[in-house]
Amino acid sequence: MRASRLVSLLLLLQARGRMTAQELADELEVSVRTVYRDVESLGAAGVPVYADRGPAGGYRLLGGYRTRLTGMTSGEAAALFLAGMPGPAADLGLGAVLTAAELKLRAALPADLAEQGDRIRQRFHLDAPGWFRDPESTPHLTALADAVWSERLVEVRYQRWKRPREVTRVLAPLGVVLKAGRWYLVARADTQVRTYRVAAVLALTVLDEGFTRPADFDLAAFWREWTDRYERGVYRDEARIRVTVAALEFMAYVFPPAMSRAARAAAGEPDADGWVRTTVPIESVRHGHTELLKLGAQVEVLAPAELREMVAASAHAMAALYPPAAGASQAPAAGGSVRR
Structure with missing residues (x-):
């Protein structure tokens, strides 16, 4: 264990240059006193570790010293x-x-x-895109990645969902993220950091002007916060429904994950006919109408009234297109009986 820690300390100094005892202790998750002992051990073994005194001091390796030792385990490889x-x-x-x-x-x-x-x-093989989804065309991705790396401003013509549909913006690109097979650009627009779908970029010009990347910007932390906020903000409404047990399980295959998870978590106990009551988050009444129709006759909307009326209108319109054959009886929905 100690030998592995000594190798890690050596590689930290080699990779980062000067580091204080406290910084090394934080990285290695040990006490500062342990760092002092480890540095002494490295010095005794012939490793040229030097201590610089003063407020800007710390430990460093003699200039030009490199080790070919990696200490890599089979799991790390x-x-x-x-x-x-x-x-x-x-x-x-x-x-x-x-x-x-x-x-x-x-x-x-x-x-x-x-x-x-x-x-x-x-x-083991990684296949990032979701099922039944063609890869998005991202002809400007490479240029955007280059601009992120070189810290140069870009001018983009971008297609968005609200009007005006096409806008032109000058952005300071801070990073690119691959999420479920789709690429996103994280960039600063004026004073705000925003997220843009790379596939929605219609035209791109990399400008000669550079920008200063915020020293405290953490791409991974920003993305976690942004995705959490996005998921919370998408589902602003909810629908109360009555659904068969079979349909509740089927939701995982036809609903977005957030909707199916919430519906299963809120589900009560099945009644004598095998139906349960639950609440499902929806973006809007129209969105709820589209999603709930996927469950056919195995779901009944209880509220809101507008959504119930919209689903009922669709059901009546479909019934008019498919009148029952003469003498045919109405079959109950799978997983439960039809409520009268």
Whole structure:
């Protein structure tokens, strides 16, 4: 355990340069006193670790010192090969770079670790897009990624859902995110950080003017907060429904995950006919109408009244298109009886 920590301390100093004892302790999750002892041990072993005094001081390695020691375990090597994403890397124009990096990594690893990496590649595969969804066309993704990297402003013509449908904006691109097979641009517009669908970018010009990236901006933290806020804001209304047990289970296959999860969580006990009452979040009455019709005769809308009337109107219109044959009896909905 201590040997692994010494290797980690050495690699931290090699990768980051000067670090204080407190910074090292935080990274290694040990006490500052333990860091002092570990640094002494590295020095005794011949590693040129120096301490700079003063407010801006800390520990550092002698200039130019590098170690070829990685201390990599079999699990760490496997994780690196598993993290390779050829599809997204190709989207960003980095497919060949990723392939070259993996070849170099494999060549640098001992034979047993390289062999384990090969086994991982043969047993695990990442396919990011959702089912039944064609890949989005993102012709401007590579240029946007370059602008993120070089910290240059971009002018985009963008198609949005509200009017005016097409707008032109000058953005400071801070990062790109792949979510469920779709690429998003996180960028600062004026003083606000916003999210844009890359597939909705109609035209792009990378400007000569650069920008200063906020030192405290954390892309992963921003994305977590934004997605949480987005999901909370989408479902502003709710519908009270009566549904068969079979349809409640079927929701997971035809409803967005947030809707099906909430409906199952709020479901009561089945009645004698196998129906349950629950509440399902909806974006709007029209959205609820579209989604609930997927359950056919296995759902009854109880409220709001406007949604119930809309579903009833659709049911009557469909019944008019498919009148029962002479002498045919009305069959009950699957999973329960028809309520009179």
